[in-house]
Amino acid sequence: MVDFGNTLKQLRLHHNLTQAQLAQKLGLTKSVISAYETGLRMPSYETLISISKIFKVTTDYLLGIEYKQEIDLSGLTKNEIDALMNLIRAMKQK
Numbered sequence: 001m002v003d004f005g006n007t008l009k010q011l012r013l014h015h016n017l018t019q020a021q022l023a024q025k026l027g028l029t030k031s032v033i034s035a036y037e038t039g040l041r042m043p044s045y046e047t048l049i050s051i052s053k054i055f056k057v058t059t060d061y062l063l064g065i066e067y068k069q070e071i072d073l074s075g076l077t078k079n080e081i082d083a084l085m086n087l088i089r090a091m092k093q094k
Contacts, residue, residue: 003064005037011055012037014070026050 012022012033019033026033026047035041043051052059060066073081 005039009037
Protein backbone atom coordinates (compact mmCIF):
# COMPACT_ATOMS: atom_id res chain seq x y z
CA MET A 1 0.00 0.00 0.00
CA VAL A 2 2.43 2.63 -1.20
CA ASP A 3 -0.51 4.99 -1.77
CA PHE A 4 -1.19 5.12 1.96
CA GLY A 5 2.43 6.00 2.71
CA ASN A 6 2.52 8.76 0.10
CA THR A 7 -0.82 10.13 1.27
CA LEU A 8 0.31 10.12 4.89
CA LYS A 9 3.54 11.90 4.03
CA GLN A 10 1.75 14.54 1.95
CA LEU A 11 -0.76 15.20 4.74
CA ARG A 12 1.98 15.36 7.35
CA LEU A 13 4.04 17.83 5.33
CA HIS A 14 0.98 19.89 4.44
CA HIS A 15 0.29 20.26 8.17
CA ASN A 16 3.95 21.13 8.83
CA LEU A 17 4.50 18.13 11.09
CA THR A 18 7.68 16.13 11.43
CA GLN A 19 7.54 12.35 11.68
CA ALA A 20 8.44 12.72 15.35
CA GLN A 21 5.60 15.19 15.98
CA LEU A 22 3.04 12.95 14.27
CA ALA A 23 4.38 9.95 16.16
CA GLN A 24 3.93 11.81 19.44
CA LYS A 25 0.32 12.70 18.60
CA LEU A 26 -0.38 9.04 17.85
CA GLY A 27 1.60 7.60 20.75
CA LEU A 28 3.99 5.85 18.36
CA THR A 29 7.66 6.11 17.49
CA LYS A 30 9.19 8.06 14.62
CA SER A 31 10.41 4.79 13.08
CA VAL A 32 6.82 3.49 12.90
CA ILE A 33 5.73 6.64 11.02
CA SER A 34 8.69 6.18 8.69
CA ALA A 35 7.67 2.56 8.09
CA TYR A 36 4.12 3.68 7.26
CA GLU A 37 5.39 6.29 4.81
CA THR A 38 7.74 3.88 3.06
CA GLY A 39 5.11 1.16 2.84
CA LEU A 40 6.90 -1.29 5.11
CA ARG A 41 4.02 -1.33 7.60
CA MET A 42 0.33 -0.55 7.70
CA PRO A 43 -1.35 0.96 10.75
CA SER A 44 -3.88 -0.84 12.89
CA TYR A 45 -7.53 0.11 12.45
CA GLU A 46 -7.37 2.19 15.60
CA THR A 47 -4.30 4.07 14.40
CA LEU A 48 -5.83 4.58 10.96
CA ILE A 49 -8.87 6.16 12.58
CA SER A 50 -6.65 8.36 14.78
CA ILE A 51 -4.71 9.53 11.71
CA SER A 52 -7.96 10.36 9.91
CA LYS A 53 -9.08 12.46 12.89
CA ILE A 54 -5.77 14.33 13.12
CA PHE A 55 -5.87 15.31 9.45
CA LYS A 56 -9.68 15.58 9.20
CA VAL A 57 -9.93 13.16 6.27
CA THR A 58 -11.75 9.86 5.85
CA THR A 59 -10.08 6.50 6.25
CA ASP A 60 -11.13 5.82 2.64
CA TYR A 61 -9.07 8.83 1.58
CA LEU A 62 -6.06 7.56 3.55
CA LEU A 63 -6.36 4.15 1.90
CA GLY A 64 -6.65 5.59 -1.61
CA ILE A 65 -10.28 4.55 -2.07
CA GLU A 66 -11.62 8.11 -2.07
CA TYR A 67 -10.03 10.90 -4.06
CA LYS A 68 -9.91 14.36 -2.52
CA GLN A 69 -8.46 17.35 -4.27
CA GLU A 70 -7.14 20.32 -2.39
CA ILE A 71 -7.08 23.88 -3.68
CA ASP A 72 -4.51 26.39 -2.50
CA LEU A 73 -6.45 29.49 -1.45
CA SER A 74 -3.47 31.40 -0.10
CA GLY A 75 -3.26 34.93 -1.38
CA LEU A 76 -7.02 35.27 -1.83
CA THR A 77 -9.12 37.67 0.19
CA LYS A 78 -11.89 36.47 2.48
CA ASN A 79 -14.47 37.75 -0.01
CA GLU A 80 -12.81 35.84 -2.85
CA ILE A 81 -12.73 32.65 -0.78
CA ASP A 82 -16.38 33.11 0.20
CA ALA A 83 -17.32 33.56 -3.47
CA LEU A 84 -15.48 30.37 -4.43
CA MET A 85 -17.11 28.42 -1.61
CA ASN A 86 -20.56 29.62 -2.71
CA LEU A 87 -19.78 28.55 -6.29
CA ILE A 88 -18.66 25.10 -5.11
CA ARG A 89 -21.82 24.66 -3.00
CA ALA A 90 -23.98 25.64 -6.00
CA MET A 91 -22.19 23.15 -8.25
CA LYS A 92 -22.63 20.34 -5.72
CA GLN A 93 -26.39 20.96 -5.56
CA LYS A 94 -26.85 20.23 -9.28
